[in-house]
Amino acid sequence: MKQKILIIDDDASLRRVLEYNLQEAGFAVTAASSGEEGLALFTAAPYPLVITDMKMPGMDGLQLMTSIKSLSPGTLVIMITAFGTVDIAVQAMKAGAYDYITKPFNRDELLLTVAKALQLINVEAENRKLKEELTDRSDFRTLIGASPQMEKVCAIVRKIADTDASVLITGESGTGKELVARSIHSLSSRKDAPFIAVNCSAIPRDLLESELFGHLKGAFTGAVRDKPGKFELADGGTIFLDEVGELPLELQPKLLRALQEKEIEPVGSSHPRKIDFRVIAATNLDIEKALGEASFREDLYYRLAVIPIHLPPLRERKEDIKLLLKHFCVKHGAKKVAFDEPSLAAMLGYSWPGNVRELENMVERLLIMRSSDSLTLDDIPDKVRASGPAKASGKIINLPEGGYPLEKLEQEIVTEALNRCSWNQAAAARFLKIPRHTLIYRMEKYGIIPAKPLPEHESGKE
Ligand SMILES: Nc1ncnc2c1ncn2[C@@H]1O[C@H](COP(=O)(O)OP(=O)(O)OP(=O)(O)O)[C@@H](O)[C@H]1O
Numbered sequence: 174m175k176q177k178i179l180i181i182d183d184d185a186s187l188r189r190v191l192e193y194n195l196q197e198a199g200f201a202v203t204a205a206s207s208g209e210e211g212l213a214l215f216t217a218a219p220y221p222l223v224i225t226d227m228k229m230p231g232m233d234g235l236q237l238m239t240s241i242k243s244l245s246p247g248t249l250v251i252m253i254t255a256f257g258t259v260d261i262a263v264q265a266m267k268a269g270a271y272d273y274i275t276k277p278f279n280r281d282e283l284l285l286t287v288a289k290a291l292q293l294i295n296v297e298a299e300n301r302k303l304k305e306e307l308t309d310r311s312d313f314r315t316l317i318g319a320s321p322q323m324e325k326v327c328a329i330v331r332k333i334a335d336t337d338a339s340v341l342i343t344g345e346s347g348t349g350k351e352l353v354a355r356s357i358h359s360l361s362s363r364k365d366a367p368f369i370a371v372n373c374s375a376i377p378r379d380l381l382e383s384e385l386f387g388h389l390k391g392a393f394t395g396a397v398r399d400k401p402g403k404f405e406l407a408d409g410g411t412i413f414l415d416e417v418g419e420l421p422l423e424l425q426p427k428l429l430r431a432l433q434e435k436e437i438e439p440v441g442s443s444h445p446r447k448i449d450f451r452v453i454a455a456t457n458l459d460i461e462k463a464l465g466e467a468s469f470r471e472d473l474y475y476r477l478a479v480i481p482i483h484l485p486p487l488r489e490r491k492e493d494i495k496l497l498l499k500h501f502c503v504k505h506g507a508k509k510v511a512f513d514e515p516s517l518a519a520m521l522g523y524s525w526p527g528n529v530r531e532l533e534n535m536v537e538r539l540l541i542m543r544s545s546d547s548l549t550l551d552d553i554p555d556k557v558r559a560s561g562p563a564k565a566s567g568k569i570i571n572l573p574e575g576g577y578p579l580e581k582l583e584q585e586i587v588t589e590a591l592n593r594c595s596w597n598q599a600a601a602a603r604f605l606k607i608p609r610h611t612l613i614y615r616m617e618k619y620g621i622i623p624a625k626p627l628p629e630h631e632s633g634k635e
């Protein structure tokens with residue numbers, strides 16, 4: 174594609190010289206005869222390079238440059254100045270011109286200056302592209318989190334990434350276990366070798382052994398050729414054993430041996446093969462409980478959990494919610510989207526049983542359905558909105574799924590009212606619209622007393 178250049182000069186003959194020389198050198202040239210006309214053309218479609226005469230009736234070169242730079246800071250401007258006006262040229266450079274040429278100039282001088290400018294433009298464009306790619310890649314591999322819990326996780330990840338220690342990641346579904354595993358791999362010196370993920374609960378029991386360790390031709394009916402297992406595919410890299418808590422008991426000794434000896438034996442073979450792998454395992458089961466019930470071998474557990482990493486559920490690290498919202502908006506190409514305060518409050522109040530995955534899915538859906546870039550309570554799903562401030566749903570309280578004792582509720586309401594009224598009983602009674610003796614009765618019934626004793630004159634008096 175031809176490089177675009179905009180030239181502006183009120184002198185018709187000079188304009189034609191410029192146009193002719195640049196066109197002949199292979200550029201796509203647009204010419205304007207005044208600053209105003211040039212700016213109109215530039216506003217319609219910006220140019221990476223502008224060559225303008227300095228002195229023109231009406232809008233001069235300096236004014237034009239100021240407008241162009243405010244529209245497109247990356248555009249380079251070359252000034253044409255009259256012979257003997259070096260101080261004016263210096264002034265133009267100070268104001269942001271890339272370079273200047275003095276009239277009269279020859280063709281080579283012009284083309285050299287233009288070539289230099291275009292070289293810079295291309296280098297800058299290249300840099301920008303690289304930078305964008307880089308942030309794209311690093312951003313969506315990295316773990317987002319501002320909470321102390323996530324900071325701790327990130328610190329462990331950084332510290333242990335470039336070792337061969339086995340890692341066991343625990344956490345509820347959707348907390349980011351696989352993402353942590355991938356981050357560890359990509360921060361390690363194995364990063365250019367494969368990361369092979371195996372979901373131990375998704376593969377039928379009788380196929381799992383050959384999936385993991387491979388098999389030889391004829392090892393069992395249907396084994397028509399040799400097949401490498403996941404461990405072999407992960408040679409030099411990392412194997413991620415997802416849902417390891419579901420690994421059948423009878424396979425556990427074989428996995429333990431593979432981890433200890435760093436060698437595997439394909440089904441139907443009696444010759445072990447040496448393999449260089451690092452293992453990262455994950456489970457959303459309470460693995461300690463599985464240990465107690467003897468459905469998971471203790472020796473295997475200790476072998477896997479050299480470095481244990483626990484990912485707390487999202488409801489226990491609400492500080493991460495805002496950051497994750499921003500991250501997922503950017504990830505799904507909607508940088509400008511913002512949430513208002515009530516909708517944020519609702520999201521902070523919600524329990525996120527599906528954790529980060531649920532949040533990401535919600536954001537994706539909202540971005541598709543949205544009619545503007547400012548999202549409010551009306552945009553977010555009902556179940557999330559129900560956790561918002563009272564006025565959101567028109568209700569004062571939202572009861573938990575599993576039910577709630579009325580007495581406890583009453584106790585909480587009375588305490589809250591007293592707190593709001595600085596433990597002034599008469600004021601609290603008025604607030605609850607009950608007689609004062611009813612309030613005192615409730616306080617006695619539930620044993621409600623101020624957290625710290627009040628000075629004599631405040632307790633109970635108006
Ligand atoms: N801290 C985080 N920062 C950015 N994205 C995250 C974070 N945690 C989770 N995610 C994203 O949430 C989604 C679910 O994460 P992931 O698949 O790692 O969860 P998981 O714990 O493996 O879930 P499951 O147990 O259901 O397999 C992914 O798209 C992941 O990129």
Ligand SMILES: [Mg+2]
Pocket residue numbers: 350351415
């Ligand atoms: Mg997972």
